[in-house]
Amino acid sequence: MNRKIIDELKQQIPLLDYLQAHDWQPARSIRGGRLMGLCPLHTDHKPSFLVDPGQNLFYCYGCTRGGDVIRFAELYHQVKFTQAVALLREWCGVTPLLEEVTNFYRMQLSQHREAVAYLERRGLHVPEIIEHMRIGYAPGRCLRAWLNQLGFPLPAVRQAGLVDANGCDAYIHRIVFPLEGNLYGRSIQDSAPPHRFLPASKGGLYAWEQVRRFPEIILVEGLFDYAVLWQAGFHNVTCSLGNHLNARQFLQLCDGARTVYLAFDADTDGSGQQAAQQISRRLWAQGVSARRVSMPDGQDPNGFFVQGGDARQFQSLLEAAR
Numbered sequence: 001m002n003r004k005i006i007d008e009l010k011q012q013i014p015l016l017d018y019l020q021a022h023d024w025q026p027a028r029s030i031r032g033g034r035l036m037g038l039c040p041l042h043t044d045h046k047p048s049f050l051v052d053p054g055q056n057l058f059y060c061y062g063c064t065r066g067g068d069v070i071r072f073a074e075l076y077h078q079v080k081f082t083q084a085v086a087l088l089r090e091w092c093g094v095t096p097l098l099e100e101v102t103n104f105y106r107m108q109l110s111q112h113r114e115a116v117a118y119l120e121r122r123g124l125h126v127p128e129i130i131e132h133m134r135i136g137y138a139p140g141r142c143l144r145a146w147l148n149q150l151g152f153p154l155p156a157v158r159q160a161g162l163v164d165a166n167g168c169d170a171y172i173h174r175i176v177f178p179l180e181g182n183l184y185g186r187s188i189q190d191s192a193p194p195h196r197f198l199p200a201s202k203g204g205l206y207a208w209e210q211v212r213r214f215p216e217i218i219l220v221e222g223l224f225d226y227a228v229l230w231q232a233g234f235h236n237v238t239c240s241l242g243n244h245l246n247a248r249q250f251l252q253l254c255d256g257a258r259t260v261y262l263a264f265d266a267d268t269d270g271s272g273q274q275a276a277q278q279i280s281r282r283l284w285a286q287g288v289s290a291r292r293v294s295m296p297d298g299q300d301p302n303g304f305f306v307q308g309g310d311a312r313q314f315q316s317l318l319e320a321a322r
């Protein structure tokens with residue numbers, strides 16, 4: 001691969017920006033403007049990951065790995081060099097765009113009563129959760145003009161899947177949650193398909209860097225399940241965005257010693273519980289303890305809280321998990 005492209009890419013992406021975009025936070029700064037924090041590449045209990053923002057280099061005293069942003073992407077996403085470069089190039093183009101879209105949709109939320117009312121119906125009451133998850137609303141028919149005004153060329157916007165071939169917004173009447181390199185949109189209308197993602201990977205587990213230190217983790221299927229649990233004080237919750245885990249999400253669960261509580265939907269066709277059973281077998285095979293939480297009939301964690309369940313009752317479900 002062309003040396004010049006590689007050098008330009010490294011200049012375009014400061015290592016620290018990339019780390020922070022993947023939820024890494026420094027625990028302390030040391031001499032020379034360098035930073036120490038928990039290592040995102042192995043299970044780390046004391047900060048052993050050193051970042052030099054000036055040199056754009058990292059080194060971990062725990063797993064003894066280090067290098068530049070490309071090396072980091074290789075290790076973090078578990079891909080080969082050329083794939084890491086491709087991911088970073090895509091990230092370069094897509095990240096500023098998705099950041100603007102997220103900000104725009106967040107501004108729309110408070111201006112649309114139907115969106116706020118929908119969040120309330122789904123049990124999201126406190127402003128903290130809206131802030132924490134950076135929830136927005138896509139009313140439709142307005143994104144393209146906004147992005148155009150900010151100078152994003154239409155082909156890039158179209159390629160990201162934000163507008164369709166006719167230039168119409170892809171997300172219409174949807175609550176929008178930013179993910180790592182993607183956006184999840186939940187329709188607030190029954191007439192549209194409920195779930196929508198951009199044509200990119202759904203990424204890793206939701207907010208993984210914030211939960212991976214916990215010895216016990218609750219895994220849920222949906223972001224509305226995540227939201228009510230987080231709101232109820234269960235900050236050790238993460239979400240797989242569906243009951244199928246992609247390879248990266250599964251590896252994340254296996255990257256250290258922990259207990260995973262699978263709080264999947266108790267839907268009538270049994271698909272959530274079947275998926276939970278399968279995942280829990282695979283986790284045990286990797287030496288990770290897993291327990292299945294039996295949700296009351298037909299409920300998911302979101303419905304449980306919306307229908308009056310509280311943190312204490314959910315705690316009892318966790319304690320009863322097998």
Ligand SMILES: [Zn+2]
Pocket residue numbers: 039040041042044049060061062063064065
């Ligand atoms: Zn490490």
